[in-house]
Amino acid sequence: MDLPLGILIGIIFGLVILSAFFSGSETSLTAASKARMHALKKSGNKEASNYEKIFNDKERLICTILLANNLVNILASSIATTILLKFFDTDGIAYTTIIMTFMILLFGELLPKTIALSNADKIALKISGFFKVLMFIFFPITGFLNSIVGFIIKNTRINSRDIDSTGIDENEQELRGAIDLHGDESNKNNEKEMLKSILDLEEVTVDSIMIPRKNTFSLPFNIKYAELLDKLRNSPHTRIPIWKGNPENIIGVFHIRKLLGDRFKSDSEFNLPDYMQKPWFIPESTTLASQLMEFKKRKEHFSIVVDEYGEFLGIVTLEDILEEIVGDIDDELDDKKANIVGVKQEKENVFLIKGTVSIRDLNRELGWKLPDKNFSTVAGLILYESRSIPKIGQIFSFYNFNFEILDKRYNQILLLKITQK
Incomplete structure (x- = not known):
């Protein structure tokens, strides 16, 4: 028995609302702060605990959302096609494509995703319990689909090693990115550098x-x-x-x-x-x-x-x-005239620096980006890059700096003038 036109249109709008719900849910669940959720879970928040459980099975979560979203979109489009075919014959297919594409794109994707992004944590907490149940209901289907995807990935060259060839730990990369993102304000620079220095402790010998x-x-x-x-x-x-x-x-x-x-x-x-x-x-x-x-x-x-x-x-x-x-910890016996012992600023962008000064100290205090992988001091940098024992008065240009040798003893570089270009 055919349903009245008004009910069919109401069903279509209801399905578009469901599409908006699933689209917004996907955005909020993936954009929510993992650190905040973990902290809330530790404090005994049940919703945060549900979130961690479903997010730890990311593949199944995404598969569940996509499956539900596609089902409602297909159903809405099918009902719209049935209605418009009665009024416009075969032209109804074209009209359905235009109307439903507009509705799903605007009301089922763009609008809910934008709202979800601005309230990701709050929404994720509210919907995590629902998706925990939905994942259980859809488990037979999503499990089957994920096994097919896993088989394809396993038997092709699409794997994590090909995708991520940086050799950098993913968690560390994410943490460094978060530090940079939230440390852009000038009053946060010190905290940002301290946090990045802590991460560097694993790499510096x-x-x-x-x-x-x-x-x-x-x-x-x-x-x-x-x-x-x-x-x-x-x-x-x-x-x-x-x-x-x-x-x-x-x-x-x-x-x-x-x-x-x-x-x-x-x-x-x-x-x-x-x-x-x-x-x-x-x-x-x-x-x-x-x-x-x-x-x-x-x-x-x-x-x-x-x-x-x-x-x-x-x-x-x-x-x-x-x-x-x-950074440098000064006590009552330290030299108060300079932030780095062995460094004296002669004028703007010009410094007199002892050869034994650490490159890491220079980079940190002066904001430079000199390499220090194969050497640790300024003298080491000159010897490594020049591949020679320099003479007094020689000038070298590396990394957008001029290095002039002012003093040396035997093969040891004692003092340089460094000019930033």
Whole structure:
């Protein structure tokens, strides 16, 4: 029995509303903040818990939404075709195509998706329970369809390795993108750089930030008590490497604080080993993230960096790693005249920089983007890029900078003038 025209038109509008619901649902469920949903779930929100359950089965969720949406669209178009064929004969097919395409595109796609985008979290929470039930009802069909899709992907060259060839962890990529997205405001720049620095800890090794052996303050094991006190008066350090025989043979670490309050009249009364602890040697390939965890685990702040042959390369402290996150940490003994020790601005875009200055420090403090993959200092950059031992007065141009050698000793670059073009 034919239904009245008014009822059929009402059914069509009802189906278009359902189409709008499914289209908007797809947008809100995929655009909702995963971090916020996870936090709400942790706080005991049942709707957020439902959301996580259905979103963890993304393929089935999308398949369910598309299946339901296509069913209502096809049904609406079929009813519209039946009506218009009665009035316009075969021309009704063309009219149906035009009318239904317009209605579905505007009211079933564009409008609901736009609304869903602006209220994604709120809508996703409200509809997650409904889709949990709908996914269960449609499971036989969606399971069959997903198995076909999986078979096609498995037996063709369409796979995740071909699609994502960046080699970058997807979660880390998403997190970095979120940091950049929400850190565009000027007052958020410091927080943004700190968060990105934390992510970099897994990629940066200790040899990139260590104080090189040549710049390390150390003392001989056979030092006299009076001489030791004299050295300590001019030292800003609380932990000092102790060597025996030659400066590369580190046998312990001297703790100044252990000496506080003790007074000795002669060298015979003073026993240096009483104020030393065993040196903690770490390989140069250790990542900053791993070393930070080890500092916390061992409750120590000081380590000796060695290469694969056990040769002393430098030292790394807890403060060095923290400075990678928050920038330079000044104390009462630090130089207040410059943000980076060894850097002096001569005029706009012109800097006098010591060869031992870390490229990472320059990039962070001055906003530069010099590479530091194969070297860690400015001098290392010059040697690597020039493939030569430069002479005083030589000028090199790399990465939109001019590097002029101002001073050197033997093969070591001591001072440069760097001009940003």
